[in-house]
Amino acid sequence: MRRERFPALLVAAGCVLVWALDWITVEPPRAWAVLVCGAVVGAIALLPARAVRLPLDGRALLAAPLSLAATGAMLLPDRGTGGSWGLLESAALLVLLARCARHTDPPRVVPLGLLLWAAAAAAPLRMPSDAAAETAAFALTLAAAGAAGFGGYLRILDQRRARAVVAVREHERHELARDLHDFVAHHVTGIVVQAQAAQAIRETAPERLEPLLRSIERAGGETLDSMRRLVRVLREQDSGSVRPQDLLAELALLVAGRPGAALELAEPVRRVRLAPEVETSVHRLVQEALTNVTRHAPGARATRVRLATDGVRLTVEVDNGPAHDPGHRRGHVPPGGRGGLGLIGLRERVEAVDGRLAAGPLPDGGWRVTGVFPLLDGGGRGDGGPGGGLAGSNV
Structure with missing residues (x-):
């Protein structure tokens, strides 16, 4: 939880520092307008959704007119302000512009982008010096173009990832x-x-x-x-999946091919009965997790594959401990490889057979992938026949 809060705290600290810079450099008679408007626009643009219950479009439609109104008020005779025109305010508008370029629906991207650009570029006009105002306005115009381009680039990446997720599923x-x-x-x-x-x-x-x-x-x-x-899945004739004929033997072969890996079986596991599609999903989970350990955590001390059952569900855990080499990043094994798409595919497969999948870092480093799968009725009394899954294995 602390790691998750750190970026937000860092952004908040940066905003406070920029606002403090406005406080130090702004000059009367309208210093309070710059400071108040900067704080309000910054809050509208940067606070999380749970704090500001407005959609992104609503934030833009509130922040940009507010900034333009403040600029217009300070353009009145003898209302100009020296020093800062509102650095925090301009930065917040640029962030909002990038977010709109990334997330807003296409029909509204252009008008909202132009509105935010106008607000950001007009803010320096609050300064009494025309030359300085023009220079700052030009710089902010370039910055707005960069923010829009960056947001558009992230939008393209989001679309590519969405298509890849659909393909994996x-x-x-x-x-x-x-x-x-x-x-x-x-x-x-x-x-x-x-x-x-x-x-x-x-x-x-x-x-x-x-x-x-x-x-x-x-x-x-x-x-x-x-x-x-x-009935929940589609059929494709040319798919290349092969069901393991003896799951425990197949898992033992997978583990034997990975240096430092060990297979741990609770005794009741040998007697459980799994549907064949569940066997295939278990095999895929272990195979994918071990492959990712080899690919992303070559310095791991040991990898453990553990199977246990409570008589109703089969739990499969794959985790690697801390690395031998402290230079390896701790807990960095991606949950599914391939930029996270492997986890999406695993989750789709596991949930399709009424299972659950969880993945995350361990407290002392490394990564753990856990799958929970349903047993067939009478799962502890299998005879190794069709649908019997694990019984009869000599592992």
């Missing part, structure tokens, strides 16, 4: 849809075969019908559970 949905389709097709085929077998033994071995019907019922229930997830 769609990719994960497509892969998961294929996993689910394969699982459902496998179970439906099994149900058909068992139903045919039930018809065949109906007359010759009726005592074997009851367990066979129970097996059909269980397979049908598991298939319906997966179908409920399937």
